[in-house]
Amino acid sequence: xxxxxxxxxxxxxxxxxxxxxxxxxxxxxxxxxxxxxxxxxxxxxxxxxxxxxxxxxxxxxxxxxxxxxxxxxxxxxxxxxxxxxxxxxxxxxxxxxxxxxxxxxxxxxxxxxxx
Amino acid sequence: xxxxxxxxxxxxxxxxxxxxxxxxxxxxxxxxxxxxxxxxxxxxxxxxxxxxxxxxxxxxxxxxxxxxxxxxxxxxxxxxxxxxxxxxxxxxxxxxxxxxxxxxxxxxx
Numbered sequence: 463x464x465x466x467x468x469x470x471x472x473x474x475x476x477x478x479x480x481x482x483x484x485x486x487x488x489x490x491x492x493x494x495x496x497x498x499x500x501x502x503x504x505x506x507x508x509x510x511x512x513x514x515x516x517x518x519x520x521x522x523x524x525x526x527x528x529x530x531x532x533x534x535x536x537x538x539x540x541x542x543x544x545x546x547x548x549x550x551x552x553x554x555x556x557x558x559x560x561x562x563x564x565x566x567x568x569x570x571x572x573x574x575x576x577x
Numbered sequence: 578x579x580x581x582x583x584x585x586x587x588x589x590x591x592x593x594x595x596x597x598x599x600x601x602x603x604x605x606x607x608x609x610x611x612x613x614x615x616x617x618x619x620x621x622x623x624x625x626x627x628x629x630x631x632x633x634x635x636x637x638x639x640x641x642x643x644x645x646x647x648x649x650x651x652x653x654x655x656x657x658x659x660x661x662x663x664x665x666x667x668x669x670x671x672x673x674x675x676x677x678x679x680x681x682x683x684x685x686x
Contacts, residue, residue, distance in 0.1 A: 495673065504579070504664055504676035505619065517673075552618060565609070566666075566674065568618035 465489070466569035468553050474575045475543050483538040483572045485553030492558040494536040495566065496528060499550045511536060512558070540574075548576045578602055580667045582677040589655055590685050597650040597680045599665030608641050608648040609666040609674060612659075619664060622650075655684045 466487045475481040485494065492513050497505035509518045511530045525547070527539040540547055550573050554566040580601040587595055599608060607626050611619035625641035625648060636653040648667075652659055662681050666674035 502679075504678050507673050507675070510673055565621045565624060567621070570618050 468569035485536045491555035493556045495554040497552040580677040586681040588683045595652045600647045612661045614661040
Protein backbone atom coordinates (compact mmCIF):
# COMPACT_ATOMS: atom_id res chain seq x y z
CA UNK A 463 0.00 0.00 0.00
CA UNK A 464 1.16 3.49 -0.79
CA UNK A 465 1.95 5.34 2.39
CA UNK A 466 3.94 7.83 4.43
CA UNK A 467 6.46 6.28 6.80
CA UNK A 468 8.22 7.98 9.65
CA UNK A 469 11.19 6.72 11.60
CA UNK A 470 11.70 6.37 14.41
CA UNK A 471 8.26 6.40 16.00
CA UNK A 472 9.75 7.46 19.32
CA UNK A 473 12.96 9.40 19.77
CA UNK A 474 14.61 10.37 23.00
CA UNK A 475 17.45 12.85 22.94
CA UNK A 476 19.35 14.98 25.40
CA UNK A 477 19.15 18.71 25.70
CA UNK A 478 21.39 20.20 23.00
CA UNK A 479 22.15 16.90 21.25
CA UNK A 480 21.34 17.02 17.52
CA UNK A 481 18.64 14.71 16.28
CA UNK A 482 17.34 13.74 12.84
CA UNK A 483 13.86 12.51 12.07
CA UNK A 484 13.10 10.85 8.76
CA UNK A 485 10.10 10.56 6.50
CA UNK A 486 9.64 8.53 3.36
CA UNK A 487 6.71 8.20 0.99
CA UNK A 488 5.66 5.79 -1.72
CA UNK A 489 2.91 8.05 -3.05
CA UNK A 490 5.26 9.89 -5.42
CA UNK A 491 3.83 13.19 -4.24
CA UNK A 492 5.70 16.35 -5.05
CA UNK A 493 4.92 18.19 -1.84
CA UNK A 494 6.18 17.16 1.58
CA UNK A 495 5.44 18.93 4.85
CA UNK A 496 6.80 18.88 8.38
CA UNK A 497 4.48 19.79 11.23
CA UNK A 498 5.12 20.14 14.93
CA UNK A 499 2.25 19.20 17.21
CA UNK A 500 2.37 19.77 20.94
CA UNK A 501 -0.06 18.19 23.33
CA UNK A 502 -3.68 19.27 22.79
CA UNK A 503 -2.69 21.70 20.07
CA UNK A 504 -3.14 21.90 16.32
CA UNK A 505 -0.38 20.77 13.99
CA UNK A 506 1.87 23.74 13.26
CA UNK A 507 3.59 23.88 9.89
CA UNK A 508 7.36 24.22 10.13
CA UNK A 509 8.25 24.08 6.41
CA UNK A 510 7.41 22.32 3.21
CA UNK A 511 9.02 21.28 -0.03
CA UNK A 512 7.43 21.68 -3.42
CA UNK A 513 9.70 19.35 -5.35
CA UNK A 514 13.12 20.73 -4.39
CA UNK A 515 11.78 24.18 -3.64
CA UNK A 516 12.13 24.71 0.12
CA UNK A 517 9.60 26.94 1.89
CA UNK A 518 10.25 27.95 5.48
CA UNK A 519 7.50 29.35 7.69
CA UNK A 520 8.40 32.79 9.06
CA UNK A 521 8.20 31.71 12.68
CA UNK A 522 10.09 28.43 12.37
CA UNK A 523 13.18 28.64 14.61
CA UNK A 524 16.60 28.46 12.96
CA UNK A 525 17.24 25.42 15.14
CA UNK A 526 15.09 23.44 12.71
CA UNK A 527 16.46 22.47 9.32
CA UNK A 528 15.27 20.14 6.61
CA UNK A 529 16.68 18.18 3.72
CA UNK A 530 15.01 16.49 0.81
CA UNK A 531 17.57 14.47 -1.13
CA UNK A 532 14.99 12.98 -3.50
CA UNK A 533 11.24 12.76 -4.08
CA UNK A 534 10.77 9.93 -1.62
CA UNK A 535 12.68 11.11 1.42
CA UNK A 536 12.64 14.14 3.67
CA UNK A 537 14.55 14.76 6.90
CA UNK A 538 14.01 17.06 9.83
CA UNK A 539 17.16 18.08 11.68
CA UNK A 540 16.99 19.72 15.07
CA UNK A 541 20.43 21.12 15.69
CA UNK A 542 20.22 21.82 19.41
CA UNK A 543 16.99 20.51 20.89
CA UNK A 544 15.56 22.35 23.85
CA UNK A 545 12.94 21.18 26.29
CA UNK A 546 10.37 23.19 24.38
CA UNK A 547 10.99 21.12 21.26
CA UNK A 548 9.47 18.03 22.80
CA UNK A 549 6.47 17.27 20.62
CA UNK A 550 5.00 14.98 17.98
CA UNK A 551 6.50 15.65 14.57
CA UNK A 552 4.26 14.84 11.67
CA UNK A 553 5.28 14.42 8.06
CA UNK A 554 2.66 14.79 5.35
CA UNK A 555 2.51 14.72 1.57
CA UNK A 556 0.19 15.99 -1.12
CA UNK A 557 0.01 16.08 -4.90
CA UNK A 558 1.10 19.01 -7.00
CA UNK A 559 -1.14 21.56 -8.70
CA UNK A 560 -2.39 23.58 -5.78
CA UNK A 561 -1.42 21.49 -2.80
CA UNK A 562 -3.59 23.63 -0.54
CA UNK A 563 -6.55 22.16 -2.35
CA UNK A 564 -5.50 18.55 -2.21
CA UNK A 565 -5.72 16.02 0.57
CA UNK A 566 -2.70 15.72 2.80
CA UNK A 567 -1.56 12.25 3.74
CA UNK A 568 0.02 12.07 7.17
CA UNK A 569 2.57 9.67 8.52
CA UNK A 570 2.16 8.18 12.01
CA UNK A 571 4.46 10.77 13.54
CA UNK A 572 7.63 10.71 15.64
CA UNK A 573 7.24 11.56 19.29
CA UNK A 574 10.33 13.42 20.44
CA UNK A 575 11.31 13.53 24.10
CA UNK A 576 14.07 15.88 25.24
CA UNK A 577 15.75 15.07 28.54
CA UNK B 578 -4.01 33.35 10.88
CA UNK B 579 -5.37 30.29 12.61
CA UNK B 580 -9.05 29.52 11.95
CA UNK B 581 -11.28 29.42 15.00
CA UNK B 582 -13.15 26.26 15.84
CA UNK B 583 -16.15 25.89 18.08
CA UNK B 584 -17.00 24.29 20.34
CA UNK B 585 -13.66 23.37 21.91
CA UNK B 586 -15.09 20.14 23.24
CA UNK B 587 -18.33 18.23 23.03
CA UNK B 588 -19.59 15.12 24.77
CA UNK B 589 -22.52 13.22 23.39
CA UNK B 590 -24.19 9.84 23.54
CA UNK B 591 -24.03 7.29 20.79
CA UNK B 592 -26.68 8.10 18.21
CA UNK B 593 -26.77 11.84 18.89
CA UNK B 594 -25.83 14.50 16.37
CA UNK B 595 -23.10 17.12 16.58
CA UNK B 596 -21.99 20.19 14.65
CA UNK B 597 -18.47 21.57 14.63
CA UNK B 598 -17.82 25.02 13.23
CA UNK B 599 -14.73 26.56 11.68
CA UNK B 600 -14.39 30.22 10.77
CA UNK B 601 -11.63 32.28 9.26
CA UNK B 602 -10.90 35.98 9.05
CA UNK B 603 -9.28 35.49 5.64
CA UNK B 604 -10.78 34.69 2.25
CA UNK B 605 -10.73 30.96 1.72
CA UNK B 606 -10.32 28.75 -1.29
CA UNK B 607 -10.69 25.45 0.49
CA UNK B 608 -11.46 23.88 3.84
CA UNK B 609 -10.18 20.49 4.90
CA UNK B 610 -11.48 18.39 7.77
CA UNK B 611 -9.35 15.84 9.61
CA UNK B 612 -9.94 13.59 12.59
CA UNK B 613 -7.14 12.64 14.93
CA UNK B 614 -7.33 9.96 17.57
CA UNK B 615 -5.08 10.15 20.58
CA UNK B 616 -1.48 9.33 19.69
CA UNK B 617 -2.24 8.82 16.01
CA UNK B 618 -1.82 10.83 12.83
CA UNK B 619 -4.64 13.00 11.50
CA UNK B 620 -6.87 11.22 9.02
CA UNK B 621 -8.46 13.05 6.12
CA UNK B 622 -12.26 13.28 6.14
CA UNK B 623 -13.13 15.63 3.32
CA UNK B 624 -12.20 18.76 1.43
CA UNK B 625 -14.55 21.53 0.37
CA UNK B 626 -13.74 24.04 -2.31
CA UNK B 627 -15.20 27.51 -2.58
CA UNK B 628 -18.68 27.65 -4.04
CA UNK B 629 -20.75 26.64 -1.02
CA UNK B 630 -20.39 22.99 -1.88
CA UNK B 631 -21.67 20.48 0.60
CA UNK B 632 -20.09 17.07 0.80
CA UNK B 633 -20.96 13.90 2.55
CA UNK B 634 -19.11 10.90 3.81
CA UNK B 635 -21.41 8.25 5.27
CA UNK B 636 -22.98 9.99 8.26
CA UNK B 637 -20.46 12.82 8.26
CA UNK B 638 -21.07 15.78 6.00
CA UNK B 639 -19.84 19.34 5.74
CA UNK B 640 -20.75 22.67 4.25
CA UNK B 641 -18.68 25.66 3.20
CA UNK B 642 -20.05 29.19 3.18
CA UNK B 643 -17.58 31.15 1.12
CA UNK B 644 -19.13 34.54 1.86
CA UNK B 645 -18.99 34.03 5.59
CA UNK B 646 -15.66 32.20 5.39
CA UNK B 647 -17.10 29.45 7.51
CA UNK B 648 -17.40 25.71 7.35
CA UNK B 649 -19.43 23.33 9.47
CA UNK B 650 -18.96 19.61 9.99
CA UNK B 651 -22.09 17.61 10.70
CA UNK B 652 -21.93 14.27 12.48
CA UNK B 653 -25.20 12.38 12.35
CA UNK B 654 -26.12 9.48 14.62
CA UNK B 655 -22.68 9.46 16.21
CA UNK B 656 -20.83 6.21 16.69
CA UNK B 657 -18.21 5.40 19.31
CA UNK B 658 -15.60 5.41 16.55
CA UNK B 659 -16.28 9.10 15.91
CA UNK B 660 -14.46 10.05 19.11
CA UNK B 661 -11.33 12.07 18.55
CA UNK B 662 -10.16 15.58 17.88
CA UNK B 663 -11.46 17.23 14.74
CA UNK B 664 -9.34 19.82 12.99
CA UNK B 665 -10.31 22.08 10.18
CA UNK B 666 -7.55 23.24 7.89
CA UNK B 667 -7.96 26.28 5.70
CA UNK B 668 -6.11 27.56 2.67
CA UNK B 669 -6.26 30.69 0.60
CA UNK B 670 -4.25 30.65 -2.58
CA UNK B 671 -1.15 29.24 -0.89
CA UNK B 672 -0.13 25.62 -0.95
CA UNK B 673 -0.22 25.06 2.75
CA UNK B 674 -2.98 24.59 5.28
CA UNK B 675 -3.44 26.39 8.55
CA UNK B 676 -5.11 24.19 11.11
CA UNK B 677 -7.66 25.30 13.65
CA UNK B 678 -7.30 24.70 17.37
CA UNK B 679 -9.36 21.52 17.24
CA UNK B 680 -12.61 20.23 18.71
CA UNK B 681 -12.43 17.28 21.03
CA UNK B 682 -15.40 15.00 20.47
CA UNK B 683 -16.25 12.25 22.94
CA UNK B 684 -18.99 9.77 22.15
CA UNK B 685 -20.24 7.78 25.12
CA UNK B 686 -22.12 4.48 24.95
